[in-house]
Amino acid sequence: MTTRQFGAPVQRREDPRLLTGGGRYLDDLGHTAYEAAFVRSPYAHARILEIDTDAAVDVDGVIAIYTHEDLPGAVGEPLPVLIPHPALTAARTGYPLAKGEVNHVGEAVVMVVATNRYVAEDAVDRIVVRYEQLPPVVGIENAREAAHLVHEDAPGNVSAHLVQEVGDVTSAMAGAPHTLTLELDIERSACMPMEGKGVYARWNSDDESLRVYSSTQTSTGVRACVAAKLDLPLAKVECIAPDVGGGFGVKIMHPWPEEVLVPWASRNLDHDVKWTEDRREHFISSAHERGQLQEVTVGFDDEGRMLALDVRFWHDNGAYTPYGIIVPIITATQLLGPYKPGSYRVEFFSLYTNTVLVTPYRGAGRPQGCFAMERTMDAIAAHLGIDRAEVRSRNFIQPDEMPYDHGLMFQDGRPLKYDSGDFPASLAKLKELVGWDDFADYRAQAEAEGRKVGLGIGCYVEGTGVGPYEGGHIQIETNGRVNVATGLTTQGQGHQTSLAQIVADELGVPIENVHVTTGDTRRMAYAVGTFASRAAVMSGNAVALAAKVVRAKALRIAADALEVSPEDLEIEDGVISVKGAPGSSIDLGTIAVMSNPLRYAFDEAAKKATQFAGTFDVEKPPIGDDDEPGLEGQDFYSPTQATFANGMHAAIVETDPVTAEIRILRYCVVHDCGNMINPLIVEGQVHGGVAQGVGGALYERMVYDESGQLLNASFMDFLMPYASEVPFIETDHLETPSPLNPLGIKGAGEAGTIPVTAVIASAIEDAEGFPITSMPISPPELWALRRAHARKDAS
Amino acid sequence: MKISGSNTLTAPVDQVWGAMLDPAVLARCLPGCESLTTTGPDEYAMRVTAGVAAIKGTYDGQVAITDKDEPQSLRMKASGSGAPGTIDAVVDVRLAPHDGGGTVLSYDADATVGGTIGGVGQRMLAGVTRKMAGEFFTALDNDIATGGAVAVEPELAMAGAPAAQAPTPGVGAVYAGRAPAPGGFDLGDAKGFVLGTVLGGALVAIGVLLGSRLGRRR
16 A cells, blocks of 8 residues: 555655745746836825926836826726625725825835836835825724724724624623623734735737736735736736745735736736835735724623623724725634633724734734633633633533534634534643643742743634635646646645645555646636635645546546456556556556547657557547546535634743743643644644744734834834744644545644734733733833732732 | 933023024034025925935925024924935924023924834934934034034025125025035944934924934045
8 A cells, every 4th residue: 555645744845945945936036027116105194295206207227107197997996895795884995006195104106117126216216295194093092083084984984893693692791690891902913924925927918918926825816806907808817826935814915006006017018027025015015913902791600601792892904994804703703712602792893094904914813802712711710710721611612512503604604613623622632731730839839939930821713714615626647747736825834745645645646746736827727815724624625526536537547448347446656456456557647648549649658549559449439428638637625614623722931020021931732623634734834823923922013103104114123033932832633523524624724823812911911910901012011010010909 | 203302502592592593504504404495484495315224315304493482492393205204393492501601402302204214214213313413413503613614605596696695594595505414423333324314403403304424434
């Protein structure tokens, strides 16, 4: 037997190429291209009075300068509202280039195309834009107060208001023996992929076709938008995601203004054009996430069981809502985690501010929801004097209650129905891993040494693998090479490895023969994209289904040739043989030759398929009625609902009694993403996720001043954790397979990030003995909290 | 961004007051000032070359002096924009006699800095601005002490109007600054890059904006 690949810790096959500089990222492409640079708004909110490009026109090497007035037809219209929702009553999107008004610092106002970026930047410097400043709305409180409006026609700065309720919260709350209210605050952060965005477009005037390369998480999405904006037949537009240096969500947003403008300019100028985002542009003109104010009221019994949960929160959606209200919807639904709330009411307001727009960032609303729920769990435990793990345990959905329907609508418009999970088992593993029951001793010992330590915990459930679908296409060449294509994109997930493992198993071929292409509309025109921890679930199952199609075809052709029944055949190492009679065999390459009857031979192998080779039955047509030439096939995977992965994290932190420095001593993860295709890759995803979570918990924030200027728009001032700040991560896995898909898998991409803020807050609270309600938290903030609580205690 | 500071000048209050309202003096003393044009009573347009670190450029700005309470206090409103960013500032300036003679000049500036310089240069701005303000006041003091020895005569923008015939500077008078100020602001070990300043007229005139040239390493 060939060694089964599924479940094996196969080392990432793409790494040798990427680690030795063989990657081809967006800016590695297009050596002959003109390059674009943008004049961006220096004001958070202003009217554009005049744009004077005179001084820029004469710069040697400038090819074109565009303002909104130059944009024809659909190119000059507002960018699409990608995900409409009935509650999104005041959706607003920007224009590719600002039309009359700017709504955040960094909004593109003028596009310059020049022979290279240096020239383009010089020209940008010479363009003078006169503005009339308007009062900016910065911060959730100001947006809520609505003394000024971001969009005159969006009253109260509200883009959306949504209420969901399950059960009768009012009466359940009234009848609850205990109630608590928490006011919580969570700051902005951002994806910060190593490679920013970038677009490279090649218009071919000879055949009037357009090829677009974009550093995107959805090449099919970009393709469709570009074709629509430029009024081109879809067949004349192809979009390719080359190697992408990280996405984390920001690149699922599309089309970015540049994704419309660069292809349009390429056609307009009949020349290839490229734009590569620089870091400052990424800070001020891409997207952020996370910022919310939350108010949680919970009613519970003497045992700590929730009877009613009433949540209101205010979500900062930035200046525009092109991605709809996906993030607050996810917060509202995924907040519940592994718990039964008794009855649940959740209401949110999505608010406009004059800041960079907000679209999903790894975790996508879940870190905020988890923070609200887990802070609530700790508050119940503190109120009743019950162990924090015990309170959680008492509220868990039990394994025999699966599938568990919360009665809410999830982000995919389908029921929030958990498919699988064993929360008590996960908690038991976590307590064992971190030494939960021995912590009191550890703390006593630390205290004796004058040290302050705390233990924190956080649990989450993550809807992963949302639809609508993904496809797989597999073609076996005459030399036995297996070409696999799926339409979603890759930005570090290791699809070249994990998807190849699945196909190698299904087809019975060595993994070395399997070559995976992602994010290329020339190879797979139907796809959605890489987000919501969905690639393994969606494309993993799609390529598995496609492999089954191809396998069946190969066996059918081989059965004819070997004059046996297909059921008597097996495939191993790329060779089909009769079970029990290994001498009677035929390799897949030969089957590929036979699958494609030829008139013309192009190589030795092909001769066997030509018309005088005598290899066919003259009574039958070369291609049967229901058949197609070629050893290839495709299939699509489209589930009825999302799969729900889950996990529980615990951390031990130490806070310096004098400086309030916060150090993570231990970080433990128990993770359940169903069957693991590749535990090494899952582990890597968890590690990367925790690292980003640590950033969100302790370091990263977007510092806006009252005028809407982002003050820390560089890596000098925006802190990301280094290896020195990311703790050693101890992991354990529970595999409860999803019943929803043939492979039994659930997503893993965002898991590591989701609970970290909640866990660190819990641990700091445990160390300090006062509530932590606002995250991220810095040493100066902790120090100030200590002083405030000391004063309160003294008085 | 709020910046406060004070400097002690050797000249008496009256002279400092007068100098601060004299566009010719301002043009001479403002770091990076290329030109200053009166656009109305106590209103000027100016062009300043300034920068923080590598983010440098030429700013066109407007300055207006209001709320004059001679010779104790005044308010300057300044705004400017250029390739590296934008500045809007309100500066309250107070003058008081110094015990040992001379003048204590204190200021409170509230500046909004936008664009590249706001996002990238932010943490350097307060320090740079304070330093530039100090340099400005020193230059002002020296200018008073030397009676404007190196004064530059105003050139009237109106053709044919001889500069010498302008008894008092009128609207449209243009005063040349000393902008590329060689060796003006050497930050010790700073690597010969251009550091910042201010559009600052009085406080640095104004709030000071962003930067002027620093001495280059030879």
